[in-house]
Amino acid sequence: GEDIGVYGGAFGVTDGLLEKYGEERIKDTPISEDVIAGLAVGAAITGSKPIVEMQFSDFIVNAMDPIVNQAAKLHFMYGGAVNVPMIVRGASGAGTGAAAQHSQSLESWFCHVPGLKVVTPSNPQNAYDLLLASFVDPNPIIFMEHKLIYKLKSEVTLGPLPKDSSILGNSKVVLEGSDITIASYSNMVNTVLNAVKDDSLKDYSIEVIDLLKKPELGHDHQIIAIPTLVRKIPTPLRKIIGDLSNTEKVLVG
Numbered sequence: 321g322e323d324i325g326v327y328g329g330a331f332g333v334t335d336g337l338l339e340k341y342g343e344e345r346i347k348d349t350p351i352s353e354d355v356i357a358g359l360a361v362g363a364a365i366t367g368s369k370p371i372v373e374m375q376f377s378d379f380i381v382n383a384m385d386p387i388v389n390q391a392a393k394l395h396f397m398y399g400g401a402v403n404v405p406m407i408v409r410g411a412s413g414a415g416t417g418a419a420a421q422h423s424q425s426l427e428s429w430f431c432h433v434p435g436l437k438v439v440t441p442s443n444p445q446n447a448y449d450l451l452l453a454s455f456v457d458p459n460p461i462i463f464m465e466h467k468l469i470y471k472l473k474s475e476v477t478l479g480p481l482p483k484d485s486s487i488l489g490n491s492k493v494v495l496e497g498s499d500i501t502i503a504s505y506s507n508m509v510n511t512v513l514n515a516v517k518d519d520s521l522k523d524y525s526i527e528v529i530d531l532l533k534k535p536e537l538g539h540d541h542q543i544i545a546i547p548t549l550v551r552k553i554p555t556p557l558r559k560i561i562g563d564l565s566n567t568e569k570v571l572v573g
Contacts, residue, residue, distance in 0.1 A: 321356060321373030321409075322349055330375045331411055331470050357383035357408065361390045364406040369455060376422045377410025377464055391460040392435030403458040407451075413466040413507060427464045427506075437488060438462045439533050442509040443469060444476050446532060449487060457485035466507035488533050497527035505531040 321329075325348035328335030338346045349356050353374060360370040374380045380387070391404045414423035430436045437459050441447035447465065454461040491503070495513065504512050509530045516526045 321347075322351055322375050324348060324373050329373060331467065333409075333465075333470075334373065353379050353382035354386065357386040358390070360406045360408070361386050361394070361404060364391070364404045364460070365394060365402045369405045369407075371407045371409060371455070374408060374410040376418070377412040377426055378421050378424050380408065380410055380426065380462075383408075387436070387460070387462075388430075388433050392433050395459070396435065404460045405455075405458050407454050407461045407463050409463045409465060411467050411470075412464040413468065415468050415507075418467075425464075425466075425506075427462065430462045436460055436462055437533065438464065439488060440464050440466075440506040440531070441469065442466075442506055442530050442532070443472055444474050446492075446530070448476050448478070450532065452479075453482055453485040453487045456481055456483070457488060461488075464506065468507045469510070472510070491532055492530045493527060494530050495526065495528035497525040499525045501527040501529060503529040503531060505533075 321334075323330060324334040325338040325343070325346050328337075334346070338348075356372055356374075360372045363370045374383070387408060391406060394402055394404050412427065413425050416423070427438050427440055430438045437454075437457065439450050439454055439461055441450050441463075447469065451463065454463055494509065495516065502512050502516070509528065512528055515521075516528065
């Protein structure tokens with residue numbers, strides 16, 4: 321990716337990797353997102369597991385063809401004969417004064433593309449866990465890191481590579497409650513957790529669910545009717561649907 325070597329990445333995420341792993345594994349590139357993503361697709365289908373950094377996720381628009389038309393589809397077009405195990409990381413979201421072309425949240429675009437998985441961590445621990453799980457997953461992954469979670473500090477429990485990527489299919493209840501369920505993802509989870517501490521809500525028992533991974537659109541949907549809300553919920557959200565039995569009310573934010 322761009323500036324991931326000597327500079328250590330625009331947000332310092334790759335700082336020290338060049339010294340540790342060398343130029344054969346840490347590839348500083350020109351400003352050439354389309355070429356970077358195309359190179360990763362080729363490397364992935366020939367046995368490597370490339371991780372691409374788009375610096376700012378907005379720049380991914382310059383690499384849509386290799387990601388959407390190649391990475392997402394080659395496994396199926398070759399009848400399952402090849403996998404495309406690659407990760408495309410990008411710093412997403414607003415809140416840093418970085419202006420319009422450096423502040424978008426584009427993750428929902430990729431939920432409409434069969435073959436891609438979209439991962440959205442909300443804190444240091446699940447960023448670590450989800451990145452390792454993404455690395456062992458055989459599919460192309462869009463890994464969106466909200467810029468504001470880079471500022472969060474907490475203890476992270478380190479561990480080996482997981483045996484599988486099953487964590488990518490699970491959401492997590494981060495706050496238990498019985499009156500209403502709020503389901504969110506990425507940095508909005510932190511916004512929600514702060515909001516529910518407001519004194520005006522002290523009489524309510526609020527459940528908060530971190531989606532962790534944006535649900536891709538499936539071919540079938542399930543209509544959920546609950547007293548305060550009727551919505552069409554994609555199949556991958558069935559775990560959340562099960563959790564709704566606790567509160568019978570949900571707010572998706």
